[in-house]
Amino acid sequence: MKFTILNGSPKGAESVTMQYILYIKKKHPEHEYNIINIAQAIKKIENDEKRFDDIILQVKESDGVVWGFPLYVMLVCSQYKRFIELIFERNAESAFENKYTIVLSTSIHFYDHTAHNYMHSICDDLKMKYVGNYPADSWDLLYPKRRARWLIFAEEFINHIENNFPTSRHYTPLIRREFKYTPSKVIDNSKKINTNGKNILVVSDETSENTNLGNMLKRFKDSFSSEIEIININKIDIKGGCISCLQCGYDHKCSYIGKDGFIDFWEDVVMTSDILIFAGVIKDRYLSAKWKMALDRAFYMTHTPTLIGKQMGYIISGPLSQIPNLTEMFQGHIELQGSNLVDIITDEFGTSEEIDALIQDFARRLVTFSNTDYIKPLTFLGEGGRKIFRDDIYGRNRFVFMADHEYYEKHGYYDTFPQNDERAKKLNEKLIPLIKIDKIRNKMNMKQEFLRPFRKVLEDPIK
Numbered sequence: 001m002k003f004t005i006l007n008g009s010p011k012g013a014e015s016v017t018m019q020y021i022l023y024i025k026k027k028h029p030e031h032e033y034n035i036i037n038i039a040q041a042i043k044k045i046e047n048d049e050k051r052f053d054d055i056i057l058q059v060k061e062s063d064g065v066v067w068g069f070p071l072y073v074m075l076v077c078s079q080y081k082r083f084i085e086l087i088f089e090r091n092a093e094s095a096f097e098n099k100y101t102i103v104l105s106t107s108i109h110f111y112d113h114t115a116h117n118y119m120h121s122i123c124d125d126l127k128m129k130y131v132g133n134y135p136a137d138s139w140d141l142l143y144p145k146r147r148a149r150w151l152i153f154a155e156e157f158i159n160h161i162e163n164n165f166p167t168s169r170h171y172t173p174l175i176r177r178e179f180k181y182t183p184s185k186v187i188d189n190s191k192k193i194n195t196n197g198k199n200i201l202v203v204s205d206e207t208s209e210n211t212n213l214g215n216m217l218k219r220f221k222d223s224f225s226s227e228i229e230i231i232n233i234n235k236i237d238i239k240g241g242c243i244s245c246l247q248c249g250y251d252h253k254c255s256y257i258g259k260d261g262f263i264d265f266w267e268d269v270v271m272t273s274d275i276l277i278f279a280g281v282i283k284d285r286y287l288s289a290k291w292k293m294a295l296d297r298a299f300y301m302t303h304t305p306t307l308i309g310k311q312m313g314y315i316i317s318g319p320l321s322q323i324p325n326l327t328e329m330f331q332g333h334i335e336l337q338g339s340n341l342v343d344i345i346t347d348e349f350g351t352s353e354e355i356d357a358l359i360q361d362f363a364r365r366l367v368t369f370s371n372t373d374y375i376k377p378l379t380f381l382g383e384g385g386r387k388i389f390r391d392d393i394y395g396r397n398r399f400v401f402m403a404d405h406e407y408y409e410k411h412g413y414y415d416t417f418p419q420n421d422e423r424a425k426k427l428n429e430k431l432i433p434l435i436k437i438d439k440i441r442n443k444m445n446m447k448q449e450f451l452r453p454f455r456k457v458l459e460d461p462i463k
């Protein structure tokens with residue numbers, strides 16, 4: 001049997017993820033394994049059509065396709081994303097149709113589910129026969145039981161192909177609404193929002209006023225009584241995607257420093273804003289690869305937030321409501337940054353007048369919340385993500401991410417370990433022996449016990 005492995009690691013052959021493939025090759029040498037370094041060679045693949053066509057031919061001639069990649073900022077890396085875009089742009093979908101496929105990732109399990117949801121939906125869009133996904137921890141292969149588990153999964157893939165077993169579909173194709181947004185030409189000056197000295201920045205991958213997004217940004221800009229800045233990300237000097245050299249782990253210094261303008265843009269423009277809007281056009285089931293490149297490159301600060309305390313939001317053109325996975329990434333990213341997601345405005349619903357009103361009120365809320373430094377409580381997306389980072393940086397990955405460790409120590413991240421919670425410790429010391437006594441436990445009204453501390457707040461005239 002012939003397998004094509006589309007390697008989504010910018011490290012190429014030095015990829016951890018590819019070791020999982022080599023392990024299957026070791027166990028099943030009777031098959032042919034053709035590993036293609038997609039992410040590492042993306043520029044050449046994009047610029048040399050023959051090279052792209054060769055890859056597509058290899059996919060066509062294989063019995064099974066493996067999408068194998070490292071997690072990069074909740075998704076695949078920008079280089080791999082670009083390859084996926086090229087498949088659709090160059091009408092190469094038919095090579096993938098009806099091919100049996102699996103998706104393998106390695107990561108620390110931070111938002112690996114969003115990357116897998118994305119890849120599953122892409123496989124469905126390509127009409128592939130999706131057998132399943134394998135979200136490995138980076139080091140799983142080093143443990144005998146976990147190796148055995150991976151082998152079971154891979155053998156089931158082979159079994160599936162050999163027997164031509166059926167596969168299920170989970171995603172329906174996206175439907176884009178045919179709608180031209182036309183912003184109102186006259187905006188009542190008295191309704192314009194006073195920016196109150198706040199620095200407002202929009203970063204977008206589309207600014208042309210021939211597009212819905214460009215017009216939505218214009219309307220957003222016109223909502224304020226003074227100028228705000230709109231930057232097109234395509235005009236920023238970004239030489240390439242993150243290459244995972246991990247030099248930044250030690251001191252948050254990117255190996256691209258001096259080679260392009262991204263770090264200056266991020267630090268001098270993005271980080272200095274009070275109100276920050278990310279805007280984009282949906283491309284397949286995410287934003288553009290260019291947007292992904294910027295977000296990957298911002299990883300030079302590794303697991304340390306750079307957008308703390310900002311009011312943030314999204315302005316999106318495209319079928320976002322059909323991609324809840326993407327909304328989850330937007331929200332999770334903002335929560336992890338310690339900023340506030342005010343809203344996401346799209347061109348999916350309503351008339352131009354209704355969108356005008358939404359944009360205008362979006363502007364109002366952004367400034368109002370900025371004036372009061374309002375930050376919403378975290379959901380599971382932020383809470384869970386922070387805990388994964390905290391544990392990983394404190395533990396097994398501290399030596400790789402020394403700069404995060406120093407930041408986490410300085411900013412009390414490790415104080416949130418439950419074993420350091422003195423109040424909880426005392427409470428448990430006092431209450432656990434009592435709760436073990438049947439008579440006391442039976443008499444105790446848990447509902448009332450929970451409410452006792454609230455009463456103090458509600459009955460106190462000052463609090």
Ligand SMILES: Cc1cc2nc3c(=O)[nH]c(=O)nc-3n(C[C@H](O)[C@H](O)[C@H](O)COP(=O)(O)O)c2cc1C
Nearest residue numbers: 009015016017070071072073074106107108109110
């Ligand atoms: C830029 C960058 C972003 C990353 N983002 C994530 C992430 O969002 N979630 C996660 O669990 N791991 C993340 N990682 C860790 C890698 O996914 C992990 O180390 C992976 O095993 C590397 O595989 P590779 O050697 O095949 O490239 C990131 C690593 C880099 C360099």
